[in-house]
Amino acid sequence: MAGTDNMGDEATSFLPRTITELRAGYSTQKFIRDLLAGLTVGVVALPLAMAFAIASGTTPERGLFTAIVAGFLISLLGGSRYQIGGPTGAFVVIIYNVIYRHGYDGLVITTLLAGAMLLIFGLCRIGVLIKYIPYPVTTGFTAGIAVLIFSSQMKDFFGLQMDAVPPEFFDKWMAYAEHLGTINTPTLCVAGLALACILATRRFIPRVPAPVVGVAVASLAVWALGLQVETIGSRFGGIPRELPSFVWPTFTFARVRELLPDAMTIALLAGIESLLSCVVADGMTGDKHNSNVELTAQGAANIASVLFGGIPATGAIARTVTNIRSGGQTPVAGMVHAAVLVAFVLFLAPLASFIPLASLAAVLIMVSWDMSELHKFLRLLRAPKSDITVMCLTFVLTVVIDLTVAVYVGVMLASLLFMRRMSEVTAICSCAIDDKPVIQGRETAELAVPDGVQVYEIDGPFFFGVADRFQSVSQALQKQPEVFILRMRKATTVDSTGANALEAFYRTCRRRGTVLLLSGVRPAARNMMQRFGTLDMIGRENVFENVDRAIEHAVRLLANKHGVAPTVKK
Structure with missing residues (x-):
């Protein structure tokens, strides 16, 4: 992964970009542009935050709490002018597996450990090193995560009448096959409508947030036609109209040791995705982020997120790009985005009860397609055999075995191949x-x-x-x-x-x-x-x-x- 740190003072200090931007002068014009960008990103983040939380095996409000708490802190403390933080698709698989095996309490401890690791990574100034994780590894596990997210949405997309979906890939599809005769036609129609609206919006009016259009049209159709499909209200009882409260978990040494491998995976994923998002933002704007400051912000945000009822968070590339294209100028835009979600929870939460789960499944299917970056995967098949081996092995291990194993094996194999190449040089x-x-x-x-x-x-x-x-x-x-x-x-x-x-x-x-x-x-x-x-x-x-x-x-x-x-x- 490529990227550059900020020059001058920011290359050696831990000052957040919020402070440096405000010191440089913050005008009314900048605030207006940040306000409009924050409103846009907040609207985009609303369905995504709930969808990622549901796909992760938890309740939709935990996704909103994550976008509020972590999103605010990542912007306030981060090393990028444009970064937008919150729940992302990269975490869906690992969160689902942790909750399935250890419950939400286990996820809280896992994320606290991951946050502490990210703080250490940043304070020890190894942010640049994380960006050097080989491209075939990131391509392989990103494509693998995309396949797993797609697989996880079949129940809600087709309205299958079945209990909890198994976390393992083959068990999941075997369970789908066993319940194939329980497809709910109205649910499938709602999912298809939402997916068609998303595709049409992206094709003809790309400046409008496609996920919002898809969810809104599907919700209106369900309400107007009185369709009997599962919604956020019917499954989760809606979203509470209150902000999260602070909860401190109970630790045991045995519990920490058991959850440490998952915590390392979350820390690596958070570091990789957040710095990759910063690099994308730098490429679009010509700005230079501070890797170490960004990692410390990610660590603090993840710790705060789960202490206030959330899930793991990182920099979200799609929302960061939306922020830039909407005219965001400083980290204030990210803080406004969090405020928009606060307003929704406090004043409009009852509306979320009408959102059909099939429409959120359609949103995540599009997310999985975007994450797969099929063109990059296919292009890497023309790379040297060693790179192809690393990518394909990481992909297969992610899908078939476990994301933790895939990341470790992929990085280790890539390192060994790198050493061989260096010895040949x-x-x-x-x-x-x-x-x-x-x-x-x-x-x-x-x-x-x-x-x-x-x-x-x-x-x-x-x-x-x-x-x-x-x-x-x-x-x-x-x-x-x-x-x-x-x-x-x-x-x-x-x-x-x-x-x-x-x-x-x-x-x-x-x-x-x-x-x-x-x-x-x-x-x-x-x-x-x-x-x-x-x-x-x-x-x-x-x-x-x-x-x-x-x-x-x-x-x-x-x-x-x-x-x-x-x-x-x-």
């Missing part, structure tokens, strides 16, 4: 005129090398991924030299494994009576080797600033040993 090759590289690499500049001397060069990072290849140099030499010169002018870095491999090579040379000389060691590599004790083992007198000095020293060593100067290859 580093070349270890001969510098002599007549010699060819013993190990796969590319030949460097030719040198006049005396008989009895071998000169090799490390071109690239000398790290644990290259150590094994380096150790095979001595075994591959057809004739053991009397002096071996290792050029390190292009070795940009040396880690502890590389230093250990160098020490092992030195011991091999000493057993065979070969003198090991180093040349052109960079300051960073020299400092590492000095701290590790490698320079003391090899001998500082055997380390030279360039290869010419090293060859001159080799000539003197051979002259002293044989009594005559060695011949030089021509």
Whole structure:
């Protein structure tokens, strides 16, 4: 994932963008534009917040509480001018599984742990690192989540008469197949109407919020025709006309240990999606967000969200884009969006009782289609085989096994493949005129090398991924030299494994009576080797600033040993 942090003070501080924007001057004109954008985003967020909460296995008001509490704090404390926070589709699967296995109380503890992790990520300034999770991994699990969200909506879309839907993918579809004969025709018609309205709105009047149109038209149709379909009121008893109250959960060490893997998944998803949303906003506006500030805001928002009856939250790309296109200028727009949802809960909550669940299922089916980004998935199938493997494995594990396993395995496999690629970038090759590289690499500049001397060069990072290849140099030499010169002018870095491999090579040379000389060691590599004790083992007198000095020293060593100067290859 790409992205850049704010420049200057914001690159090293934790000041929220709200403060920096207000310090720069906040005009009436900006407030009007923020107000209009906030109203628009609030209207868009209303059906989505309820739909995501219902799909997650909880009640619709918890989605609204999340959008209010977390949405306000993400805008107030975040590192982006345009970020809109709230419940998102990425969390639906993991939340559903946590609630299914541990109940809502388990979700509260899981989200508190995830929020604490996000705070630590931000305070330790590792926001940039999270953005480097490989693209095939994010594409794979995003597409997998889209498939799971689509699968979860079949019951409400078709009005199937069945109990709780199993969380496992294949069990879910087997249950659907068993209840195929219970399809409710009015429900299917309402869902189809909502879906058609959403598609038509997006096609012909794209500036109008399509989910709102779909839900509104479907609700009016149900009311006008007196259709007997399931609504928010019939299933959940409506939405309470009151704001959430503070509740502190009960912790046990065993409970925390049990929920820790899910908490890590939520933290990673929240970090990835929020920073990706910031990057999208930066690309549209030319702004630069602060990754670490954003992560601390996400952590605080998730903690507050579940303490006030909500669910996990993160930056919402679609709502952030809507904010930008509606003219939002500062984080005030996000706070206005939260205020709009507060007004709905306090004054218009009874209207939510008339919303048919089939219309929300239609909204989430469109969300799943947008999340799948099928064009990106298909394009990655033309990538190198390693990337295809990572993406497909992450996708399959997300759908079939578990999102937690998919993220961990995907990141681990991508990291291993990255290390292999980096090791292939580093070349270890001969510098002599007549010699060819013993190990796969590319030949460097030719040198006049005396008989009895071998000169090799490390071109690239000398790290644990290259150590094994380096150790095979001595075994591959057809004739053991009397002096071996290792050029390190292009070795940009040396880690502890590389230093250990160098020490092992030195011991091999000493057993065979070969003198090991180093040349052109960079300051960073020299400092590492000095701290590790490698320079003391090899001998500082055997380390030279360039290869010419090293060859001159080799000539003197051979002259002293044989009594005559060695011949030089021509």
